Amino acid sequence: MSDQTYATPVPQSSPPQRDYSAFDADLTGQAFNFQLFARLLRWLRPYRLTVAFSLLFILLAAGLAVMLPVVTGLVVIDNILRPESVSGEEPDFGMTELTYLISDVSGYTPLIAACILYLAMVTAQAGIMYLHRITLASSVLKALRDLRVDLFSTLEDKPSSFYDRVAVGRVMTRVTNDIESLNELLTGFGMLVGEFVPFFVALFLMGAISPSLTLIVLFAIPIAAVATYFFRMAMRDIFRLIRNSVSALNQYLQENLIGIQVVQLSGREGMNEEHYGRLNHDNRRFEFQAINYETLYHSFNESLASIAIGAIIWFGGGQVVQDEITLGAMILFIQLITMMIMPIVGLGEQFNVLYRAMASGERIFQAIDWDERLKEPEHPVELPPRLRGEIELRNVHFGYNKGEPVLKDVSFNIRPGEKLAIVGPTGSGKSTIIRLLARFYDFDDDMIFLDGIDLNQIRSRDLRRRIGVVLQDFHIFSGTVRDNIMLNNPDISPQQAEQAARTVNADGFIRQLADGYDTHLAERGQNLSQGQRQLLAFARVLAADPEILVLDEATASIDTATELVIQDALHKLTEGRSSIIIAHRLQTIQECDRILVLHHGVVREFGTHEELIKKQGIYYTLHELQFQDGAIAAELAGADTEEADSPVEQQADDDDDGTPPSMREPDSF
Amino acid sequence: MPNGAHRQAQSAQYAGTAPRGKQGSFRDLGHLRRLFPYIRHYRGPLVITIIGFFLIRFFDGTVPLFIKSAVDSITEGEPSLMLPALGIFAVVTCRYLLFVFSRRLMRRISIALSYDLRKRLYRHVQKQGPSFFNKYSTGDIMSRSINDINLVRRLVAFAWVTIMTFVFSVSIALIFMYSLSPSLTLFVIPPLPVVALVAFKMSRTLFPYVREQQIAMGQVTSYVQENLNGIRTIQAMSQEEVEIQRFSTVSTEYADLVFRATRFRAMMNVVMPLMTTALPVIIIGYGGSLVISGEISVGTFTAFFSYLLMLTGPVRMIGMTLSNLTTGAAGTARLFEVLDYEPEIRDQPKANVPASIEGHLQIKGLSYSYPGANRSALENISIDIEAGETIAFLGRVGCGKSTILKSLVRLIDTPEGTVLLDGHDIRDYPLGRLRQDVTLILQDPFLFSDTLRLNVTYDDPSRMDEPIWTATDAASLSASIREFPMQLATIVGERGITLSGGQKQRATLARGLIRKAAVLAMDDCFSSVDTETEEEILAGLKRLRKGKTTLLISHRVSTARHADRIFIIDGGRIVESGSHAELLRKGGYYADLEAIQSNQDQDRQRKAKLLHDLVE
Numbered sequence A: 001m002s003d004q005t006y007a008t009p010v011p012q013s014s015p016p017q018r019d020y021s022a023f024d025a026d027l028t029g030q031a032f033n034f035q036l037f038a039r040l041l042r043w044l045r046p047y048r049l050t051v052a053f054s055l056l057f058i059l060l061a062a063g064l065a066v067m068l069p070v071v072t073g074l075v076v077i078d079n080i081l082r083p084e085s086v087s088g089e090e091p092d093f094g095m096t097e098l099t100y101l102i103s104d105v106s107g108y109t110p111l112i113a114a115c116i117l118y119l120a121m122v123t124a125q126a127g128i129m130y131l132h133r134i135t136l137a138s139s140v141l142k143a144l145r146d147l148r149v150d151l152f153s154t155l156e157d158k159p160s161s162f163y164d165r166v167a168v169g170r171v172m173t174r175v176t177n178d179i180e181s182l183n184e185l186l187t188g189f190g191m192l193v194g195e196f197v198p199f200f201v202a203l204f205l206m207g208a209i210s211p212s213l214t215l216i217v218l219f220a221i222p223i224a225a226v227a228t229y230f231f232r233m234a235m236r237d238i239f240r241l242i243r244n245s246v247s248a249l250n251q252y253l254q255e256n257l258i259g260i261q262v263v264q265l266s267g268r269e270g271m272n273e274e275h276y277g278r279l280n281h282d283n284r285r286f287e288f289q290a291i292n293y294e295t296l297y298h299s300f301n302e303s304l305a306s307i308a309i310g311a312i313i314w315f316g317g318g319q320v321v322q323d324e325i326t327l328g329a330m331i332l333f334i335q336l337i338t339m340m341i342m343p344i345v346g347l348g349e350q351f352n353v354l355y356r357a358m359a360s361g362e363r364i365f366q367a368i369d370w371d372e373r374l375k376e377p378e379h380p381v382e383l384p385p386r387l388r389g390e391i392e393l394r395n396v397h398f399g400y401n402k403g404e405p406v407l408k409d410v411s412f413n414i415r416p417g418e419k420l421a422i423v424g425p426t427g428s429g430k431s432t433i434i435r436l437l438a439r440f441y442d443f444d445d446d447m448i449f450l451d452g453i454d455l456n457q458i459r460s461r462d463l464r465r466r467i468g469v470v471l472q473d474f475h476i477f478s479g480t481v482r483d484n485i486m487l488n489n490p491d492i493s494p495q496q497a498e499q500a501a502r503t504v505n506a507d508g509f510i511r512q513l514a515d516g517y518d519t520h521l522a523e524r525g526q527n528l529s530q531g532q533r534q535l536l537a538f539a540r541v542l543a544a545d546p547e548i549l550v551l552d553e554a555t556a557s558i559d560t561a562t563e564l565v566i567q568d569a570l571h572k573l574t575e576g577r578s579s580i581i582i583a584h585r586l587q588t589i590q591e592c593d594r595i596l597v598l599h600h601g602v603v604r605e606f607g608t609h610e611e612l613i614k615k616q617g618i619y620y621t622l623h624e625l626q627f628q629d630g631a632i633a634a635e636l637a638g639a640d641t642e643e644a645d646s647p648v649e650q651q652a653d654d655d656d657d658g659t660p661p662s663m664r665e666p667d668s669f
Numbered sequence B: 001m002p003n004g005a006h007r008q009a010q011s012a013q014y015a016g017t018a019p020r021g022k023q024g025s026f027r028d029l030g031h032l033r034r035l036f037p038y039i040r041h042y043r044g045p046l047v048i049t050i051i052g053f054f055l056i057r058f059f060d061g062t063v064p065l066f067i068k069s070a071v072d073s074i075t076e077g078e079p080s081l082m083l084p085a086l087g088i089f090a091v092v093t094c095r096y097l098l099f100v101f102s103r104r105l106m107r108r109i110s111i112a113l114s115y116d117l118r119k120r121l122y123r124h125v126q127k128q129g130p131s132f133f134n135k136y137s138t139g140d141i142m143s144r145s146i147n148d149i150n151l152v153r154r155l156v157a158f159a160w161v162t163i164m165t166f167v168f169s170v171s172i173a174l175i176f177m178y179s180l181s182p183s184l185t186l187f188v189i190p191p192l193p194v195v196a197l198v199a200f201k202m203s204r205t206l207f208p209y210v211r212e213q214q215i216a217m218g219q220v221t222s223y224v225q226e227n228l229n230g231i232r233t234i235q236a237m238s239q240e241e242v243e244i245q246r247f248s249t250v251s252t253e254y255a256d257l258v259f260r261a262t263r264f265r266a267m268m269n270v271v272m273p274l275m276t277t278a279l280p281v282i283i284i285g286y287g288g289s290l291v292i293s294g295e296i297s298v299g300t301f302t303a304f305f306s307y308l309l310m311l312t313g314p315v316r317m318i319g320m321t322l323s324n325l326t327t328g329a330a331g332t333a334r335l336f337e338v339l340d341y342e343p344e345i346r347d348q349p350k351a352n353v354p355a356s357i358e359g360h361l362q363i364k365g366l367s368y369s370y371p372g373a374n375r376s377a378l379e380n381i382s383i384d385i386e387a388g389e390t391i392a393f394l395g396r397v398g399c400g401k402s403t404i405l406k407s408l409v410r411l412i413d414t415p416e417g418t419v420l421l422d423g424h425d426i427r428d429y430p431l432g433r434l435r436q437d438v439t440l441i442l443q444d445p446f447l448f449s450d451t452l453r454l455n456v457t458y459d460d461p462s463r464m465d466e467p468i469w470t471a472t473d474a475a476s477l478s479a480s481i482r483e484f485p486m487q488l489a490t491i492v493g494e495r496g497i498t499l500s501g502g503q504k505q506r507a508t509l510a511r512g513l514i515r516k517a518a519v520l521a522m523d524d525c526f527s528s529v530d531t532e533t534e535e536e537i538l539a540g541l542k543r544l545r546k547g548k549t550t551l552l553i554s555h556r557v558s559t560a561r562h563a564d565r566i567f568i569i570d571g572g573r574i575v576e577s578g579s580h581a582e583l584l585r586k587g588g589y590y591a592d593l594e595a596i597q598s599n600q601d602q603d604r605q606r607k608a609k610l611l612h613d614l615v616e
């Protein structure tokens, strides 16, 4: 993790302290980042053929779309309705000949032939548009599916140090909402292409008919560009603010849903509603600000078309009168104007999407690029098919944060097949040892060894397959009971799962559930009791049949009777397997060969039960506290203050606090 | 980790509220009715926008008239171009101002509406009990509050406006067209209702597609949410590959559903323009012949083409509009599915409850079974707890201990008259006050990703330092906090992830103790705490809780021993009760437990016998 500084200088090779704030607040959301777009194309590449077809289709459809006003303007009005005015110079892309050809072949009048041509082109255009839409959707959806899965897999690989700092809600929106806005972007982009093609075709056509009139139309473009520029300036911050507020809303909601019972029991509903209301209000405020600019800008662009029409009538009309262009050409101009302005309006429309998508892309790639990984060995050592189960910790120093050592010079070893107990006050670093052993965090080389191999030389996944850890803060997933034990691991058969459940004495209660092993558990196993959940988490590890078993308070919420049954079953099961058992209840560790007492990250005592009892140290105190009656315990605790940081001596004084004797039998509050 | 079966169950559950299958029905769009009460709130601005959009369309309708007069003046050989051009400029300016005004207003309404809905959803969800949260996962609710509300918003901002403008455009265009050439107009009208009907039918068919797509989105959200919350478990079990595989399936499924919906939309977008093609063809064919026969001018012919845009523009859009409408309807349906869920716990306080609480608790014949469970969690529990008494519950895993404590604070819905506080049914107390006077510390320690200070004083953040330190002292947490560089300002990570198990548990303990409630219920609050610290806490509690009712659950005899009376629960019933000494004398379950827990060095045989006794 971070640079650790200890009293005794220890060689450290840790990565620098990271700045996670990027995950909390949003990125600055710089303007268009084309690099981002180029990266996105990487995911489209496998589907490039479909994309190419889709673009081809849109080009075709767009070409046809421009031909429609050509038919009405140049063919119908100029040639058929006002044949006297034909100059024969307008580029009509052969539409006139085509019309007369149809008329000749079919024998209908040119007017009807024009209708037939028009109809045919509309039909073709619609059909091609359909093909364009589905090819585009298919490739974009597949590409984004791939991106989503890729993003998800990088998240699966992020180490614990990452999730210690970054809230799930924040990362989650990247996999869900942000990908969705990329979808909007890519689909919208296809549409934009579809609008810009007619723009250029129309521009060419207009230029050929009347360059001067075309210039007037083109005048709209810088105006639109200036408007767009101002809009962008105005919106720059607002978009970021909006997305920040949405993100905050989501994060707040998610956490409140998970902790809903605490919220309700603390009577915080009102206050939280107010807080959520404030976040919601901020969101509304920014949205309101955004639409102020948005409507001004958008409506302006829409009006451009009509203004251009006015200009065409003014100037174009004059040209018609002077016979510079035909009436049909002027009308063609009027009809094409809409097509010219459309992409500009469309750009404005797409602008929101584009902007949002750029920022989303940034967030997605930020998560993908976040290179926080566990150190994996370059030349991993393959573990032998059968482990001896010898574990050694040599002068382990570790801290989660710079300057806050948690483990200080911890050394001990576990012999093959040995059962080691770790005891110690809360926060002394017991779970931390386990987290290192399972390689949840990075640590220096040559500190921990498994069968004589440096742990850092083993791939973390290989290691975790061999070491089964019942975590102190386990997680139950929604799904069936069986799924929770098997965790969808194809190597575990349902029989093995049930066998594991029997080992931890969970079979009984599971069978009594509504659907037995197929009973659906709600999120986090809410419809089970805490002890039942813990049993499942325990069974899950046993089902994977690990060679080394690590139990971190695995029976803390389990009653003594059940625990005895488990101990009995485990006894047979772990014969010859090394195991580590962490427990506060000494009851739990009775079967262990040796006991390690950890205190403030330092190994204070290490030996067999008899040795430690003889030593009369911390373990002895704990033992007396638990196994003898309270009076002796209190006495012992009082006498033992220099060993334990948290003295219990006031208990002795409390005995004469004036409680009526009836309330004190045997030792009431 | 929603699996296949779960997903099916989920889909089936939505199926309850609306017909499924490819054939939609008119009722689907009827979901939109549910929005009326919310929209009604803004009826003033709505009426204004309607007028605004009407005027806009009217202005739009005049533009072709200007074009016509210009064209006609040219064909007649006496061009007057200035007037039409200026006319267009004037109209455009007015239209622009109106448009900005109306559109802004409309979108403000949509934003305000989504604000209202989101607020309502939040408030509603906060009131829910266990059966609701068993049914709707966090990811699911979040998906509704984000995606579905956005759909509704888009519906109000765009779909609704487009429909209004559709009606105005079509009617205004037809009126102007009629004034120019009645006969040509009559030819144009017949295709219109056909187009509208087809559009409507198609959008109905779209509904199930959209709905499926929404459900799939909810699944993607839930999947990611749950997976990331359980990431440590997955990594510890080395199941990342499997999870990625499964996520890939879920995502593919979602992509497929979106594709199906898109394909259908694309089809609508083909059919709609095709159907409107009849109109320009009629104008070219019939209109053209009218021009040739001299019945209408070229200007009129041109104007008709411009009006055609007013007619077909919205008709072309109608596919998209109606699909927005349908999507909005699907979103509305999903929102109201949640909003219609009645909270199981109702806050209906009565006036006659005492102002201050003594702490006398009575449970009378309480039986309870969780919704959806096939066995009852509690059966005929009767306990009378005097004010100031200390009570302990012991029992096997899943025997119902936590359920008893939950019943005291109405986290579960108990029948009337079964739980009494100071002689009054707990249902008669205002819920907030009940939970204030009876403080339950939950078994599952949950902390918010905030500072320790705000976590400890969660119920009332305005507290000063002193009561906070008093509470952390009582929970034996102060020493640990002083070791943190940031002290009380330490941020604990999501769900307290950066604290040790015991630190987390003691933080939740402090959060409960700070309330100094008349009744304190601690659900196995020392399971992750070492014995020494526990003894220290218990000793402190003994002082703090003197004369106040205290209930606790524990698996350790050494903890239970401190209570005045101890109840042994098994299978939801009370099987033994009495003081520590009484129960020891009785020689039952408790005595066995005590024997096992207090004597480590017993011989194996005796343990085996005890074990046998305990397990039956």
Ligand SMILES: Nc1ncnc2c1ncn2[C@@H]1O[C@H](COP(=O)(O)OP(=O)(O)OP(=O)(O)O)[C@@H](O)[C@H]1O
Binding pocket: A164, A400, A401, A406, A424, A425, A426, A427, A428, A429, A430, A431, A432, A433, A472, B497, B498, B499, B500, B501, B502, B503, B528
């Ligand atoms: N992810 C983390 N980031 C920062 N600090 C941590 C993190 N996890 C634990 N700590 C700190 O490290 C210390 C040791 O924690 P650890 O979880 O190892 O204790 P423990 O011995 O298992 O205690 P318990 O018996 O309460 O579970 C504690 O002070 C804790 O606050």
Ligand SMILES: Nc1ncnc2c1ncn2[C@@H]1O[C@H](COP(=O)(O)OP(=O)(O)OP(=O)(O)O)[C@@H](O)[C@H]1O
Binding pocket: A526, A527, A528, A529, A530, A531, A532, A557, B130, B370, B371, B372, B373, B377, B395, B396, B397, B398, B399, B400, B401, B402, B403, B404, B443
């Ligand atoms: N929300 C729920 N929905 C359905 N069944 C539930 C729910 N919560 C608990 N149960 C069931 O009710 C029974 C009693 O649960 P409870 O939580 O009261 O047990 P407990 O005595 O507290 O057990 P533990 O010692 O494990 O905490 C258990 O069998 C459990 O499976």
Ligand SMILES: [Mg+2]
Binding pocket: A430, A431, A432, A472, A552, B500, B501, B502
């Ligand atoms: Mg721990």
Ligand SMILES: [Mg+2]
Binding pocket: A529, A530, A531, B401, B402, B403, B443, B523
């Ligand atoms: Mg419980």
